[in-house]
Amino acid sequence: MTEEEKKEGVAAVAEVSNKQVVLKAYITDGRAPRKDDMAVTVSTLPELKAPKGSGGFLVKNLYLSCDPYMRGRMRPPSPASYIPSFLPSRPIEGFGVSEVVDSDNPEFQAGDFIAGMTGWEEYTLIQKPQQLRKISRNHAVPLSYHLGLLGMPGFTAYCGLYELCSPKAGEFVFVSAASGAVGQIVGQLAKLEGCRVVGSAGSATKVVNRRLKISFSELVVLLHSWIVQKNCCRYFPQGIDIYFDNVGGEMLDAALLNMRVKGRIAVCGMVSQHAVTDSGPGIRNISNVIVKRIKMQGFLQSDFLHLYPRFLDHVTAHFLAGDIVYVEDVDDGLESAPAALAGLFTGENIGKKVVRVVPPESRNSMN
Amino acid sequence: MTEEEKKEGVAAVAEVSNKQVVLKAYITDGRAPRKDDMAVTVSTLPELKAPKGSGGFLVKNLYLSCDPYMRGRMRPPSPASYIPSFLPSRPIEGFGVSEVVDSDNPEFQAGDFIAGMTGWEEYTLIQKPQQLRKISRNHAVPLSYHLGLLGMPGFTAYCGLYELCSPKAGEFVFVSAASGAVGQIVGQLAKLEGCRVVGSAGSATKVVNRRLKISFSELVVLLHSWIVQKNCCRYFPQGIDIYFDNVGGEMLDAALLNMRVKGRIAVCGMVSQHAVTDSGPGIRNISNVIVKRIKMQGFLQSDFLHLYPRFLDHVTAHFLAGDIVYVEDVDDGLESAPAALAGLFTGENIGKKVVRVVPPESRNSMN
Numbered sequence: 001m002t003e004e005e006k007k008e009g010v011a012a013v014a015e016v017s018n019k020q021v022v023l024k025a026y027i028t029d030g031r032a033p034r035k036d037d038m039a040v041t042v043s044t045l046p047e048l049k050a051p052k053g054s055g056g057f058l059v060k061n062l063y064l065s066c067d068p069y070m071r072g073r074m075r076p077p078s079p080a081s082y083i084p085s086f087l088p089s090r091p092i093e094g095f096g097v098s099e100v101v102d103s104d105n106p107e108f109q110a111g112d113f114i115a116g117m118t119g120w121e122e123y124t125l126i127q128k129p130q131q132l133r134k135i136s137r138n139h140a141v142p143l144s145y146h147l148g149l150l151g152m153p154g155f156t157a158y159c160g161l162y163e164l165c166s167p168k169a170g171e172f173v174f175v176s177a178a179s180g181a182v183g184q185i186v187g188q189l190a191k192l193e194g195c196r197v198v199g200s201a202g203s204a205t206k207v208v209n210r211r212l213k214i215s216f217s218e219l220v221v222l223l224h225s226w227i228v229q230k231n232c233c234r235y236f237p238q239g240i241d242i243y244f245d246n247v248g249g250e251m252l253d254a255a256l257l258n259m260r261v262k263g264r265i266a267v268c269g270m271v272s273q274h275a276v277t278d279s280g281p282g283i284r285n286i287s288n289v290i291v292k293r294i295k296m297q298g299f300l301q302s303d304f305l306h307l308y309p310r311f312l313d314h315v316t317a318h319f320l321a322g323d324i325v326y327v328e329d330v331d332d333g334l335e336s337a338p339a340a341l342a343g344l345f346t347g348e349n350i351g352k353k354v355v356r357v358v359p360p361e362s363r364n365s366m367n
Numbered sequence: 368m369t370e371e372e373k374k375e376g377v378a379a380v381a382e383v384s385n386k387q388v389v390l391k392a393y394i395t396d397g398r399a400p401r402k403d404d405m406a407v408t409v410s411t412l413p414e415l416k417a418p419k420g421s422g423g424f425l426v427k428n429l430y431l432s433c434d435p436y437m438r439g440r441m442r443p444p445s446p447a448s449y450i451p452s453f454l455p456s457r458p459i460e461g462f463g464v465s466e467v468v469d470s471d472n473p474e475f476q477a478g479d480f481i482a483g484m485t486g487w488e489e490y491t492l493i494q495k496p497q498q499l500r501k502i503s504r505n506h507a508v509p510l511s512y513h514l515g516l517l518g519m520p521g522f523t524a525y526c527g528l529y530e531l532c533s534p535k536a537g538e539f540v541f542v543s544a545a546s547g548a549v550g551q552i553v554g555q556l557a558k559l560e561g562c563r564v565v566g567s568a569g570s571a572t573k574v575v576n577r578r579l580k581i582s583f584s585e586l587v588v589l590l591h592s593w594i595v596q597k598n599c600c601r602y603f604p605q606g607i608d609i610y611f612d613n614v615g616g617e618m619l620d621a622a623l624l625n626m627r628v629k630g631r632i633a634v635c636g637m638v639s640q641h642a643v644t645d646s647g648p649g650i651r652n653i654s655n656v657i658v659k660r661i662k663m664q665g666f667l668q669s670d671f672l673h674l675y676p677r678f679l680d681h682v683t684a685h686f687l688a689g690d691i692v693y694v695e696d697v698d699d700g701l702e703s704a705p706a707a708l709a710g711l712f713t714g715e716n717i718g719k720k721v722v723r724v725v726p727p728e729s730r731n732s733m734n
Contacts, residue, residue, distance in 0.1 A: 253649075268657070283649050284650075286634075286637075290635070296663045296664070298656035298657035298660050299660050
């Protein structure tokens with residue numbers, strides 16, 4: 001407060017510090033993000049209020065979601081991208097679960113819990129509440145699960161499996177990155193449809209996760225291509241009807257070789273390819289697409305948003321009935337966020353990677 | 368006739384020679400078929416009759432179709448193949464237009480014209496008349512066009528374009544091998560739907576074909592990959608909505624790079640890959656499938672046979688209205704058949720490759 005303000009009798013307001021995770025600079029080569037591409041800084045807010053007339057609302061961020069697609073936003077702006085780049089020196093954006101602190105928008109009240117796009121910081125002023133979802137205070141699903149099971153990854157699993165692959169009882173389903181945020185839901189939903197599901201994960205540690213293991217017919221480690229091809233044959237002696245691809249590269253190539261006639265491939269992600277330059281081997285088995293009449297389709301969950309309510313009903317009901325488990329990998333504090341995000345690309349997470357900004361003991365509200 | 372037959376008073380019947388094109392031996396490596404994989408031999412028929420009680424009918428083959436898929440039948444039998452291998456030393460089988468000479472099947476009469484599977488020989492006894500189509504004697508479309516425009520290639524074009532790609536007016540369509548049996552129909556049908564169509568062909572000779580040129584928005588030569596990528600950008604500054612792939616390899620890779628959001632790729636053939644072993648570069652741009660939400664689908668026309676009547680009506684009407692032209696590349700005589708088939712894989716044909724077994728002047732019937 002300035003001397004002038006004091007003279008004019010303006011009430012003193014306490015400035016609030018706001019810790020933020022910012023992108024230092026764009027990643028201009030093909031490599032995966034590293035922890036030191038980001039920095040934790042502290043800015044200040046004049047007060048914990050949404051400015052009058054802004055139509056926005058101020059939230060306290062509780063959980064932040066680390067997702068592989070975010071790598072695309074760390075590249076320089078490009079017309080080819082489906083999503084805008086982050087702004088250097090500004091907080092990273094991503095899905096989060098937040099609590100409304102103050103609101104200038106009649107549709108949101110202090111105390112509301114919401115899931116949607118927010119900033120990687122303690123407090124965010126949300127001015128365009130697009131694709132935000134309110135979470136009822138007595139919702140039976142843990143708050144952080146709204147980033148995974150009931151969030152974008154869960155919805156991605158749902159759209160890819162049902163809309164692109166139409167699973168039928170008895171079909172053979174292969175899911176790569178099966179312990180990941182999306183893969184674990186694909187596998188469990190397919191099993192609930194009566195499919196025989198084999199999932200692969202990048203390390204033995206991921207495979208031994210008991211909670212996940214019980215939710216797949218088989219959860220196996222498939223690593224290098226010759227192992228992949230050998231194991232594809234072993235686990236699918238009759239071939240694969242549905243391959244839900246989170247990995248790309250050699251895994252996709254191996255699956256192509258082992259697909260059955262009229263097989264379907266949902267191409268969801270290619271996490272193996274995030275750091276690959278064009279010296280890699282490429283996909284060699286693409287001609288299987290013809291002989292086996294394979295449908296291979298890429299998709300983004302954002303093209304299916306009209307199905308979100310149906311997805312929420314479907315998955316919530318199965319979760320409450322105990323049919324679906326969800327494995328999270330939670331780190332505490334904004335300081336942990338850069339390493340948490342970078343770790344996605346080295347395969348360090350087991351389950352959905354989440355950053356808990358505020359520990360539960362510092363909150364007087366929900367889980 | 369033996370002495371014994373003469374004694375028993377069996378009426379003398381004149382043996383008939385039957386020239387045949389046989390497969391000498393299976394092609395066991397990855398190479399394309401060569402002329403000398405086949406031989407022209409002569410067998411004999413006891414008489415020009417369908418044996419009583421056989422339920423079959425004897426046809427005189429008039430036109431034979433050379434199609435790339437036949438290469439798959441020249442390989443040793445494999446459970447992975449969608450179609451049985453040819454039998455070595457036996458006549459090659461393929462689509463043909465034939466005239467019934469004698470019949471023990473009440474549904475077929477001497478003088479009937481039929482299109483369907485037959486042998487590469489002068490006369491064939493057909494015992495399983497599956498997927499055969501009778502051609503009315505006064506059909507307004509030339510007989511040989513029943514192998515291309517109204518045959519399997521035309522139907523392939525129809526299914527791939529309409530069932531897989533759903534073309535809409537104003538969309539940008541790219542067809543490779545556009546002067547081939549399938550490609551030329553895809554391009555013309557798409558143009559009739561109001562699409563802007565660019566076709567590519569493997570040589571300048573093919574592109575200067577005036578009849579084809581007028582039926583495409585552009586018909587261009589796209590050869591090596593760097594030319595492909597440059598030209599894809601030049602001819603599709605706004606990108607490609609539909610790519611009808613007859614070629615595979617570098618062309619598919621270039622198209623993937625240039626696809627628009629929600630683009631569709633019908634994977635019909637990969638003629639460029641018939642002689643490629645796995646030392647080739649593979650497909651590198653597959654990740655475009657995700658970002659651009661591309662649907663890439665392989666297909667076989669045989670999965671859509673219920674649509675054949677609708678296809679015949681649609682294409683016949685357009686042909687009779689003068690909306691569609693069809694370019695054939697016809698060789699005369701069974702002796703020319705091995706080179707005609709082999710020439711498909713070196714790109715020697717301009718238009719649908721057909722072998723005319725019987726020259727028109729030797730027939731007293733139709734065109």
